[in-house]
Structure formats: C-alpha cells, structure tokens
Amino acid sequence: MIVPKKIYYRVALALLVLFILTIAVAFVHLGPFNVYIAVTIAVIKATLVVLYFMHVRYHTRLTWIFASAGFLWLIILFVLTLADYATRS
Amino acid sequence: MSKHDSELAHQFEDMAQQKEAATLGMWAFLITEVLFFGGLFTAYIVFRTEFPAAFASASHHLDVVMGGINTGVLLGSSLTMALAVHAAQEGNRKSTLAFMTFTLVLGLTFLIIKGFEYQHKFADNLFPGANFVSHGAEPGHEQLFFVLYFMMTGVHAAHMIVGILLLLIIMGMTAKGKFTATYHSPVENFGLYWHFVDIVWIFLYPLLYLIDVTGRAQ
Amino acid sequence: MTTLNEPLYRDDYLNAGYGVKSWFLTLDHKRIAILYLISITFFFFIGGFFAVMLRLELMTPQGDIVTAETYNKLFTMHGIAMIFFFLIPSIPAVLGNFFVPMMIGARDLAFPRLNLFSWYLYNVGGLFTLYTMVTGGIDTGWTFYAPYSSSYTLSDPVPVVVGVFILGFSSILTGINFLVTIHKMRAPGLTWFRLPLFIWASYATSVIQVLGTPVVAIALVLLGFERLTGVGIFDPKLDGDPILFQHLFWFYSHPAVYIMILPSMGVVSEVVTCFARKRIFGYKFMAFAIMGIAVLGFLVWGHHMFISGQSIYAGLVFSALSFLVAIPSAIKVFNWTATLYKGQIEFRTPILYAFGFIGLFTIGGLTGLFLASLATDVHLTDTYFVVAHFHYIMVGGAVMGYLAGIHYWWPKMTGRMYHEGWAKFSALILFVGFNLTFFPQFILGFMGMPRRYYVYPPEYQVLNVMSTAGASILGLGYLIPMIYLLWSLRKPKTAGANPWNSTGLEWTTPSPPLPHNFDEVPEVTHEPYIYEGGSHPHAVPVSDHEAAHE
Ligand SMILES: [Cu+2]
Helix, strand or coil: CCCCHHHHHHHHHHHHHHHHHHHHHHCCCCCCHHHHHHHHHHHHHHHHHHHHHCCHHHCCHHHHHHHHHHHHHHHHHHHHHHHHHCCCC | CCCCCCCCCCCCCCHHHHHHHHHHHHHHHHHHHHHHHHHHHHHHHHHHHHCHHHHHHHHCCCCHHHHHHHHHHHHHHHHHHHHHHHHHHCCCHHHHHHHHHHHHHHHHHHHHHHHHHHHHHHHCCCCCCCCCCCCCCCHHHHHHHHHHHHHHHHHHHHHHHHHHHHHHHHHHHHHCCCCCCCCCHHHHHHHHHHHHHHHHHHHHHHHHHCCCHHHCCC | CCCCCCCCCCCCCCCCCCCHHHHHCCCCHHHHHHHHHHHHHHHHHHHHHHHHHHHHHCCCCCCCCCCHHHHHHHHHHHHHHHHHHHHHHHHHHHHHHHHHHHHCCCCCCCCHHHHHHHHHHHHHHHHHHHHHHHCCCCCCCCCCCCCHHHHHCCCCCHHHHHHHHHHHHHHHHHHHHHHHHHHHCCCCCCCHHHCCHHHHHHHHHHHHHHHHHHHHHHHHHHHHHHHHHCCCCCCHHHCCCHHHHHHHHHHHHHHHHHHHHHHHHHHHHHHHHHHCCCCCCCHHHHHHHHHHHHHHHHHCHHHHCCCCCCCHHHHHHHHHHHHHHHHHHHHHHHHHHHHHCCCCCCCCHHHHHHHHHHHHHHHHHHHHHHHHCHHHHHHHCCEHHHHHHHHHHHHHHHHHHHHHHHHHHHHHHHCCCCCHHHHHHHHHHHHHHHHHHHHHHHHHHHHCCECCCCCCCHHHHHHHHHHHHHHHHHHHHHHHHHHHHHHHCCCCCCCCCCCCCCCCHHHHCCCCCECCECCCCEECCCCCCCCCCCCCCCCEEHHHHHHHHC
8 A cells, every 4th residue: 555645744753853852852861761761762763664664554464573573583682681791790 | 467567577476476575575684684783782782781981981972963963864865765665656757766866865965974973083093993092981991882883883884885876776777667656666675675774873873972961071 | 418318298497408507597496406405515525524534533532633723623614614504504505495485386486586696695605614724724613702713813713704604694595585485475275284394494494594693693793893903892801792792693503503403303294294104293283393493492592601601690591491492392202203103104215314313303402401401511511412412413413304305305306216225224324323423422521521622531532432433434324325316316317206105295296396396386275294094185286176176
C-alpha cells in the first residue's frame, strides 16, 4: 500500500520535535538521567523511522518479526555482556 | 503484472513473490548491520560505564552545533527519501528524481560537515595514535573515547558514502525509466538502507556529542 | 565425455554448458554448490596437513620435527582452516546450496547472483589466509585473543584477520539467501510443518549466520585497528579491555558451533528416517529443538570465559544456560533413537555415518556438560579434555554428518553411485580411527595435559602415541572416499532418480537434476517422511496431480 504523504510530514515533524527535546534536555543537569532520557528519546525516534519511513507498520508480520529479531539480539548482546561487567567484585 | 515481465527473474513465479523476496532480503541484511554496529555500541557501553569522567571530558571536545546540524540534515534526507519512495510508488518519475536529488544533496552536506569536524579533530591532535594530545585527567581513557568516536562515525560515514554511490546508480536507473508503479523494489530497498543509516546517527549524536553538556567549560 | 551415449534425452545441469566461463559465471545453485565443494575440500586437506604435522610432533615427549614457534603456528592454522574455511561453509554452502531449493520445490535460491558472489568472497578470504600460511604463518590460536594477537605476536595476524572478515560476509550472504528462499519460495502446499528437517536445520543455521557473524566481524575490525595503530582497545597495557574482545568473539563463536552441528543434525534426520523406513519420531519436537538450539546457543557464550576474569556471577548464569542447551540436544538424540527402534534398517553407507554421528555427538555433548560446570571446568580448561570434547562435536559430529550427506546425495548430485563396499569400509575405519585419535585425549586432559604445547612429560607418551596412530587411520578414512567418489565419476550416470526410495522432493527429479530443477512446480499434499505402509506417495507435478484426481 502507498502511505499518504501527510503521514511522512507528521512523522518528520515528530522527529524534529524529539530532536530539539534531546538537545534541550541535554542542557539541563540531571546526572545519570541525562543519558537514560537521551537514549529513550533516541529509541522512540528510531521506532518512528522503522514503523513509518521503513513501512514496517504497513508490512506483513514477517517483516515485523525480522525487524524485532535484530533489536532483540542486540539486547542479548548488551545484557549478557553487561551481566559480566556489572557484577565484577 | 504479466508473468513474462522482463524484470522477473527465472527463479520466481511472479512479480509479487520477487518483490517480497527482495524486501525480506534487505531486512535480513539490515539485521546484520544492526549487529555489526551493535558490537561497537557494546564496546561504547562497556568503556563509558568504566570511565564516565574521561568520556565526559573527551566528549567536550566535540562540536555540539555541527553534530546537531548534521542530525537535522540526516532527518531531512530521511524525509526526502521517504517522499522519493512515495513518488516511485505512484510511478511519478519526475518527482522521484527531484526528491532523490534533495536526498543526495543532504547526504553530501552531511559528509562535508563531517569532513570539517574530522579536520578540526586532526588539527587539535585528537586523532588516536602517537600524536594524540589530551588535556584531561585520564588521557588514555579519553583516547579510548576518540577511538570509538572515529570508529563509529567512520563506519557510519562509510555507510553514507556507499549510500550516496548507490543512490547515484538508482537515480540513473530512474532517469532511464527502469521503474514503474508496479516495479520499483530497488528504490524501496535503497530507502530502507538510507533510513537505517539515519537511525544509527540518531543514536550516535546523543551518545557521542551530548555527554555531560552542562559540565562543559563555557 | 559426450552426451551421445547417455540415456538422458535432455541436458542435466552438468551438461548444460561447457567451458570455464559456464562454471565461473554460473548462477545455478547446483553448480555453485560444486564450486564450493571443490574449495572447501581444498581447505580440508590443508587443515588436515597441519593436523598430521601436529600429531607427528606429539609422538614423542620432546620436540622433534618442529620448534615451539612452528608448533604454535601449526595448531593455529589447523584451527583456522578447519573451522572458518571448512566446517562453517561445509554443509550449508555445499549440500544446503544444492538441496535447499530442490527440497522446497524451487528453481533456484532467491538471489543467485549473491550466491555466486559469496563463493567469490569465500575464495578471496581464503587467498588472504593462504598468503599468510605461505609467508610465515600466524601463531595466535584460531581465537585471535587480544592482547597477544594485537600487541605481542611476532607473526602477522592482519591478513588472516582480513581474510576471516571477508569470509564472514560470504557466510552472512549465504544465510540471507537461505532465509529468504525458505520463507518465500516454498512450493504450493509446503507448509512449515511439512518441511524436511534438513530445511529446518538450514533455516536455523542461517539465523545464526545472519545474527552472529557481524559481531565477530566488528571485533576483528577493532583488533586489526589496534594491531595496526598501536592504540589500545583490548590491550590492558594501552588502557584497553581484553575481556571485551572475548565477549564479542564468543558471541559469534559459540553459536558458530551450531552453524557446524545443526546442518549435520538435519542430514542425520533425513538419513535416519529414510534408511529405517520409518517416519521421524516426534517431528515437531525435532523442528522446535532445532530452533531452540539456535536461540539458546546465543545465551551461553560466557562458558568459554569462566577463568578469564569474567565475573563469577555471570559465570554462574552462563553455566546454567549452557545446561539448558543439553535439553533440545538430548531430545534430538532420543528421537533419532526412537526412529531407529524397530525400524527395518537398511545398512547402507549414509546411515553408517549417521550412526557414527549419533554416538560421537552424544559423547561430545555429554562431556560438554563437564565443561559447562564451573568447578570441573576450572580443572579441565585448556587441557586435552577440551580438545577431545570439541573434536567429538566437530569431527565426530559435524564431519560425520557432512559425509553422511555427501554419501546420501552423491547419486543425486552426480548421477553416479559410488562403490558401496569401499564406502562402508572407509566409514568403519573412520569411526575406529576417530575414536582411537580422540578418546585417549579425554584421559590425557583429565590427567592434566595442557593443550597447545609441543612438549610434554614422558608419562603422557603412551596415550599420545595411540592418538597419533588413530590419526593416521583417520587420515586414511578421509583419503579413501576422495578416491572412490572421484572414481565413480568415470562411470555412466545410471544411479537413477531415487536409488534410496526416499520421499523428499529432490528425489522426484532426474539424477543429475535439470538446470532449473523442476519442469513444473510440484504441489505438496502431505507431511515429509511417509515411509510406512510400503507405498511412497511422492509429490507429483501439478498437472499430473490434477490429472490423477480428475
Ligand atoms: Cu561454547
């Protein structure tokens, strides 16, 4: 299916707002929370790009599974590696 | 969608199957790309949690404004690429080409800005190696930050360069009228690649440039 | 050889074109499989040559034929040639390439050009590695551990690192091709639970190739960077972190064990059910076990790092997860046994190799549990116990499965039957030679003999001599098949379309198959492996099928 142009403009606007938000938050001192917020916003932005620009929202379940598998395996790599570093004595 | 379309490869039954296969193949490729960058991000997380102070002070050498402009440039190029795909789906060759040209210009802009940034880092002796000079408390760990900075942005920039070359090829094919409203998977799949490269930057910008911004000496 | 005297009235894929170009530019998955077969056999004998040198040196406690440095290079290059250039591509790139499309009723893989390209990548990677082997070798061990590889070794690891990096992309591209082909190109009616288990195994293997390989690729990039620039990433002296390299390396390299073993499990499933003339026991459990192994395999890599300085708590987690992998593996062994139970077993060469696989894989798997346990691993790490364990998995398992597959499908691939007597004989001496080579190594390891040394205390000599004697029998067991398989090519193509009365779609085509595999897309109406009841309802081309029912 062809995604209406309107949706692309809206998503781009949302990405722009989130981008400005990222910078704005960075200029507020929040200690360790700065990075958590920045990453959360980045994840939201990436999800928007994947869902709309990359059409996953309009594709079959298979595309959805492929896209999530990449993300899931990334999490495995991070979590099990950090399981080591976070528990060193 | 006749069975004897000239674009239909012999191993496929029909154009729909061929198109689905191409899309799925692209996604499988992008998964490998996610994990390829994933190794670098793992290294980043490990070293940043080990040496937070060094990463903050090293990050202060990066140019928030230039990086920020580049983030905007890439965001814009993602939009124009999405619109190029949209035009291709409608079979509108002229506006496909127009939007691809925008994408191309924005992609080149990104690389030029990145080039200036690299030049400044070289001039300031921030490239890792024998000439590396840091004024922070932990030079070794700050150098580690710059190893990751150059590795991550360098691999990203390499993907941009490949993307631009591919884009030129796709533009040539579009100009020759290879694509129609029914057959344009190369355009769509290139779009997927381009958006993926944008996503990488969406993470790189805050993780590299925006560490402890409030701690920067004004 | 001309086609004039052949009984075939149409050109098969071997006759469809002649000359160098028709092979080196071919897009036919079957020809690319043959190209791969030649390339990996070449590397198998290179790796084998190094093994011979190792075993010769270890006949006596003192150093005889090589120096310590050369010995280090020999075991390193043995590992690199065998793991990266033989075992990982062996079944996927040869048998998978040939039979994945044929078993799902497709005319080719989804991306034939990519397939050819990945063969070229394999060879480019191989050339880089050969270059090093010829110009002085590399002594880091096949694991390239930093900081030794990046800061200390006097050999030059960079060309090999580049070679393995390139090879990784060859492997990734094969994986992508299989994933897409299996998802999108199955014949009508061929639902997921009607797929032969070899297809399930190829699918699971491809998942690992696609998800795991890029991580080791980037680890090698970082390693090469550290080596070339002297800037620290992994070397602790240069503010780097050596454990990080191990994490990134084993994130791929433990699952890589399953890249080697899962396809063999697929082959063994095909062979066991065919020669026992029985349906596979617990088909769905088998399919889920394959997928389960592929996924769980990604959660256990830390068991290679128990004594590396990794956190003890992470070690506990990795140990527990490693035990979980035993469950799907045991399900498979149990189901093969149950399939064989009360079967009308026809003792032909392929099933002899499959028996070998089941027995040796079981020993390899069970000894793996010793190594997955933290306490025993501390004693056994870096001893010959580990060497014996992974050779039981990789040689006893993966190579036996590969040979089972080669013997099972040889008549389909070439149209010729090999000499059954010689084939059985060599299967037998392979089994004997293998056990004589590697079983003593379990004992050596348990007694405390460390791996990777070219000298050892005299009390270990008896078992080492046994091992070397076994290796020479084993070597013979690999040479004999080379001879009788090549010899069979001199004979006419009289093997027939389906010499084993198998049920798979690949056997409904002539032997050797036509260039495009199927004249008409077959329609599948039943589950795989319908071996009971005497009749073997093959899938029939759509038109015949309709004619039969109308
Ligand atoms: Cu392992």
